[in-house]
Amino acid sequence: MNGPARLLVALLAAALGGLLLWVLATALAARPEPALAEAAFAALPLTGVGNPVTAVLLDYRAYDTLLELAVLLAALLGIWSLGPPAPAYQRAGSALRAMVAWVVPLLILTGGYLLWAGGQVPGGAFQGGALLGAAGVVLRLAGDPRAGLPGESLQRLLAVLGVGAFLLVGLTVLAFGRDLLDYPTDWSKWLILAIEGAATLAIGATLAAAYVGGRPPGEGR
Amino acid sequence: MTLLLFDLVLIATLLTLAVAALTSVEPRRAVMLFIAFGLWLALVWARLGAPDVALAEAAIGAGLGGALMLAAARRAARRRQRTGGEG
Amino acid sequence: MSTQLLYGGAGVALCVLGLWAFLVHRPLLRKLIAINIMGSGVFHLLIALAERDGAPPDPVPHALVLTGIVVAVSATALALVFGRRLDEQGGVPEDER
Incomplete structure (x- = not known):
């Protein structure tokens, strides 16, 4: 220009x-003052979670989150359809490998903690999933070509796990005569936790696979 | 008054980091500054009472986004060295 | 109110800076950084509007921004893979940039 x-x-x-x-x-x-915030706080006891952001994400506006996981899946499919990944980095030296052996379990543990804590205090599926994805990035930097992910068919399963769990729960409550994703109050907390658990795994696997940046080597070539 | 000063320092640093990231020509430098910008943004959001979003930005926006871009910056830097021009 | 205006104004400034850089710079990586900063400006504006001077902030924009961050990173990853494939095919010809 x-x-x-x-x-x-x-x-x-x-x-x-x-x-x-x-x-x-x-x-x-x-x-004027936003009325949405008051409504969000007023309905909080009905959702079974104490963190208002988690309540918005997985209860009031669960559609948004479902479609957001679908966008994530679509991006991953786009990345996979563009061919094989870049060549892996060379294997790390022993000092870095020793550090990775400490950092990766710590990241997974912290991710699990954030997922569990997200019901009451800041945290949740996205932050937990991001830490799992970061563990994958660390592994790939240390020379693992697959970033710690399983084989191709299992990777596909992990990638659709979030959308799948969401739809399963949504359609099950639909079968019991409620609206899609309108959880019964007594079950709400556990349904949200189940969806969040599946979403954490899916987000972590998707982000790590996106960092690998190509179709996993495997069957179906 | 002190809080206003604090806010002004936060915002000035944020905008400076953004301008530095946008104007640096060397790819790796630009990505490093972008990561710093993302982390600073997380700090500002913690100040605005959004710890959930701050955590997500630090981990996803700055961390994973930065890692993705660094890999690309490495290739871009190599290409720049080869051709000696923009790339 | 003034906090919202101050931080919201910073969001607008980030968005405009990103737009400018996106339009004037040619390399793909610089365009990506610009568009990411533009997106961050929009997120920042939403977070600033959610702040309510002492009262607990509005969680609805927070949730919107949270999903937005993840979508932005996945779009960035896709764009970077497109860029790598483009390089492997020999890059963009000089007269088509």
């Missing part, structure tokens, strides 16, 4: 920024 065009883009971006700031200031000056 040449000089005058660069300048034009900068001026237009600055004008857009000024406009957005003005909109923000007028909206904030005129805005």
Whole structure:
């Protein structure tokens, strides 16, 4: 891009920024208090979890999270369809290997803790899954070509686990005459925990597989 | 007053890191600054009372996103050295 | 209110900075960093609007941002794999950039 065009883009971006700031200031000056927050806190006892963000993610707006897991799955399918992964890194030296042997179990343990704690305090499936994915990244950096993931068919299973568990729970409550993903109050906590557990594994496996960046070697070639 | 000063320091550092990440030409440097930006953003969100989101940003946005980009930056840096130009 | 405006303004600034960098820089990696910072600006604006001066913040935007972060990273991963495949095929010709 040449000089005058660069300048034009900068001026237009600055004008857009000024406009957005003005909109923000007028909206904030005129805005009433958000009613959604009060409703979210009022319905919290019905969900069986104490962390309002987890309640929004897996109860009030569970559709969003279901579709978000579907987006994650679609991205992974896109990555897999683009061919084999980049060659693995060379095997790490003994000092790094010793560190990895400590760090990976610690990451998995912390991920499990975040998943369990997410019901009451900050944490949850996404943070726990991210730590599992980070464990995969560490393993791949230390020279494991598959980033600690299992073989191809099991990887496929792990990738659809989140969407699958979500749909299974949703359709089961539908069969009992409730709306899709409208959990019965007594069961709510455990259903949410089950979905979160499956979602943690799926997110961790998907992120690690995305870091590997290619179709797993295996059958079906 | 002290809190306002604190807020201003947080925001100024955030914007500086963003500008530095966006304007650096060397790919690895840009990615490092992007990771620093993500971690600082997590700190700002903790200040705004969003610890859940701060955790996710630190682990996913800065951590995994940074790891993904670093692998790409390594290749881009090698290509730049080979061709000596932008790449 | 002023906290929301201050931090919301920072979100707008990040978004505009990202947009500018996305438009003027050519290399794929720099475009990706720009678009990620643009997204972070939007997230930051949402988090700033959720803050309610002392009262517990609104959890609904927090949940939206949480899903957004994961989607942004998966899109980045997909884009990077596209970029690698492009390099393996010989890269983008100079006149098509």
